[in-house]
Each structure stands twice: as structure tokens, then as C-alpha cells.
Amino acid sequence: MNIVVFGAGALGLYFGGRLLEVGQNVSFFVREKRAQQLKNEGLKISSPEGDFERKDITTYTSPEQVKNADLIILTVKGYHLDSVIPQIQTIAQQTGAVVLPLLNGIEHIERLQQAVGEEKVMGGLATIVATLNEQGHVEHTNPTSILKYGALHSEQTQLCSEIEEIQQQLKSNFIREENILKHLWIKYAFITALSGITSAMQLPSGFISETPATLKVAKNVIQEMSLLAEKEGVHLTDGEVEGVVNMLLGFKKEATSSMHQDLRKGLPIELEHLQGAALRLATKHDVSIPVIETLYGILKPYELGRVKN
Numbered sequence: 001m002n003i004v005v006f007g008a009g010a011l012g013l014y015f016g017g018r019l020l021e022v023g024q025n026v027s028f029f030v031r032e033k034r035a036q037q038l039k040n041e042g043l044k045i046s047s048p049e050g051d052f053e054r055k056d057i058t059t060y061t062s063p064e065q066v067k068n069a070d071l072i073i074l075t076v077k078g079y080h081l082d083s084v085i086p087q088i089q090t091i092a093q094q095t096g097a098v099v100l101p102l103l104n105g106i107e108h109i110e111r112l113q114q115a116v117g118e119e120k121v122m123g124g125l126a127t128i129v130a131t132l133n134e135q136g137h138v139e140h141t142n143p144t145s146i147l148k149y150g151a152l153h154s155e156q157t158q159l160c161s162e163i164e165e166i167q168q169q170l171k172s173n174f175i176r177e178e179n180i181l182k183h184l185w186i187k188y189a190f191i192t193a194l195s196g197i198t199s200a201m202q203l204p205s206g207f208i209s210e211t212p213a214t215l216k217v218a219k220n221v222i223q224e225m226s227l228l229a230e231k232e233g234v235h236l237t238d239g240e241v242e243g244v245v246n247m248l249l250g251f252k253k254e255a256t257s258s259m260h261q262d263l264r265k266g267l268p269i270e271l272e273h274l275q276g277a278a279l280r281l282a283t284k285h286d287v288s289i290p291v292i293e294t295l296y297g298i299l300k301p302y303e304l305g306r307v308k309n
């Protein structure tokens, strides 16, 4: 399979590396600086699932260079979407490739569908704790990685089966989901609570599970997300909502969300893409989500990174 990983950050380089490891034809769409770094340093992964290194990496820096692609795995941040959509559009048009986005959130699905067509956008999400170090190498720090994917259109069934064939050999857990939209909403509910609260508290996740008043805030966020899912035609059962709460309770106490990590580093945060998008859905359906709105208001000053006061 010809796979283009769009964005060689922590997620892109990790899953791209795992696919390269089993002989897939993987290339990376990157910006100039990152292309140079990958040329000098190569791809390097340090992981409990096994370390991996590859010196010669194929990179592209302009969409016109991409001639063959069956799958584009999109791994940029939510705030990069505006600038990358025209490039994705060009690559998809000239190759016929299907896009598999792994971003947290939900809003990007419709935006990509509008750009390249409904039949060209699959559903996907990742569960991993990974980051890039100074040399641009991946540091994967939780024990396992999961990539869930699934068809959002009947034309994608064949491609899903082809990915399923590859997944047996991979060191990462690729899981095909029949109802990927429900899984996207479950992850979206979880990450909206975890990212919003850890960032607002500026404390790791254990303070949510161990502080009853804070856990109540998290449960309220999850209820509000479940309401939005319902309005968007995805029903989460009581058991599934409880499951999201349990995901929070089971999250490593000293670990935190990538939003909180970005906030600590003074980097931009995916606030608009997560909590902001939830507020836009609430407006669309004329419902109120006061807890998410409050977290959004608290975090808004940090949206673009370090705040000078």
C-alpha cells in the first residue's frame, strides 16, 4: 500500500514508523525544516512496543510531488487544518487517495469531507502518549498504542480490509471498528474533559479522580458531550457514558493531556478544535453546555501559546 503520512509529528512518525517496519511504502509530507531534520537524523522511535530506526526517509514538501498514494494518514494538530486542507485536496485529487485523520475531535471530519468528498474520508483515532524530543525523535511513554479506524462510507470497505491484512504484523494495535463514529465521539468526550480540566487546573489527571468536586466537573463535561453526540445522531448508552468516566478514573494519575503539556511549554493549544467545536455544535442545536463553555473561557487566553501579562 502507498501511504503518505501528512505531518511527521509524534503521532505521524510513530504510526508511520510502525508501518515502515513491516515493509509498507510510507512517505512523509512535511515542511522544509522538518524535511531537513529527518534527512539529517532519520526516523527514530523509542517505545515499549520496540525501538525502531530508519535512515533514509522519503519526504515531500509540496503536494505536486506526490504521485502515488492510496492512503493519507493525517496527523497535524487541529489548528493546522486551515493551512493543510488545500494541500490535502491537491494530493487526494491527483492520486485518488482516501484520508484517514487521527486528530482528536470531530469537526475536522466534516471539513475534510467538504474538501475531498465524503467517500474519501475515513474515521480514525489514536490512543498513545507520545512526543518528539529535541532531535525530532519519537518518545512513546505509555505501554501500548492503539489506532482505531473504520469506514464512514461504503466505498471504503475494501481499503479497510487491506489495512486489516497489514495489521496482523504490526507492533502497534490497529483495530478496525464497524461503528467508528461512535468511537470518535467516545474519545472526543474523554479528551474534552481530560484536556479542559487538566489545563484549567494546571495539574495532572490524578487530581480529577481524587478530588470529588473536580470529578463532578468531569462527569458534567461528559454528559454535555453525550448530549451533543445525541444531537448529531450518535447515541451513547448509559454504560458507554460510564465507560468514559472510567477511562478518566483509569488514566495514569501522574500523566496529563497533550493540551496541558502544550500549555506548560507555552505552545498553542487545540482549544478551538475541541472545546470551541463543541460550543459551535451546541449553538447549531440550540442547547446549552455551560461547563464546557466555562472551561473554554478560562483557557481562551492561552490559545496561541505563552501569555505575557
Ligand SMILES: NC(=O)C1=CN([C@@H]2O[C@H](COP(=O)(O)OP(=O)(O)OC[C@H]3O[C@@H](n4cnc5c(N)ncnc54)[C@H](OP(=O)(O)O)[C@@H]3O)[C@@H](O)[C@H]2O)C=CC1
Binding pocket: 006, 007, 008, 009, 010, 011, 012, 029, 030, 031, 033, 034, 075, 076, 077, 078, 080, 083, 084, 102, 103, 104, 126, 127, 128, 129, 130, 131, 132, 258, 270
Ligand atoms: N501525541 C499524542 O500522544 C497524541 C496526539 N493525538 C492527536 O493527534 C494530533 C497530532 O498530534 P501530535 O502528533 O502530538 O502533534 P505534533 O505537534 O507532534 O505534530 C504535528 C505535526 O504537524 C506538522 N504540520 C503542521 N502543518 C503542516 C504542513 N502544512 N505540512 C506538513 N506538516 C505540517 C507539524 O510540523 P512542523 O514540525 O513543521 O511544525 C508537526 O510535526 C492532534 O490532534 C492530537 O490531539 C491523539 C492521541 C495522542
Ligand SMILES: CC(C)(CO)C(=O)C(=O)O
Binding pocket: 104, 126, 127, 128, 129, 130, 191, 194, 256, 257, 258, 259
Ligand atoms: C489522552 C491522550 C494522551 C490519549 O491518547 C490524548 O489523546 C491527548 O492527550 O491528546
